[in-house]
Amino acid sequence: MIFGGGFRMMRELFESILNAIVNHDHYFARKIDVVSRQNLSPHKKLTSAFWMLTNGCSANSTDEYCRLAESTAIENLKHFCQVIQAIYGATYLCKPNREDLKKLLRKADKRGFPVMIGSLDCMHWEWKNCPIAWAGQFKGHHNKPTIVLEAMASYDTWI
Template identity: 80%
Template sequence: MRRELFESILNAVVNHDHYFARKIDVVGRQSPHQKLTSAFRMLANGCSLDSTDEYCRLAEATAIENLKCFCKAIEAIYGTTYLHKPNRENLKRLLRKADRRGFPSMIESLDCMHWDWKNCLTAWAGQFKDHHNKPTIVLEAVASY
């Protein structure tokens, strides 16, 4: 992730929720950078809470609370921009682009794939097995173009 994007998300989250403001812990350090890095690592890499503790120096309970607060903040900040139904102008624009690409009347497409989850927690591995007995998750993507 580019540093500018990380800083932009960090500033938006800190301004939205006081949970992410800079606080001094018992050891004398805990920055919003640690909390954001922890949340990104857990979401992007599927890393365990133990590795979050080792890398970001956050306890398990703090990492779970941090992830929940982060997800709520992201939805509140970016939800109206990116999670909305298209209006009439958006639909017209999407239909024109689809028509130029040879897909008339297509507004969006849905694609799914099974993704190997190499860092799946051992406790969850049984719930996420595929037909090869490997832990996977299903990624769904909806794209307009």
């Protein structure tokens, strides 16, 4: 389910992220507890975090899919977000500096768009847990509350 219809992610990418996370934070490594039982596998912890983020579901819903308690799922997601920030933040989550902007503008100029840094894309995302008092303000395509997500990406998918 993970690699086919669940997250639409190649197994190699999942394994790459898993290895990076396990090598960076001991929380995700498999350990033996006091009664000589193995704790949760790193695969299960990563799957739980991905499941909550991709499906926008609550922590207690991971119990059905991953067999994790709500408190464990929340703790797991917090660790996951901190590790992702620590590992990939400097590369993928930083603002472009002057040199980066110059490079993006040169590339866009060569493609015939002289002042364009990237392309903007918008998507309506259904807001399942929208507060009832706000629902009327956020009515979308199908009379359901939606939020418009906007993302700008450069030619090399720098978002």
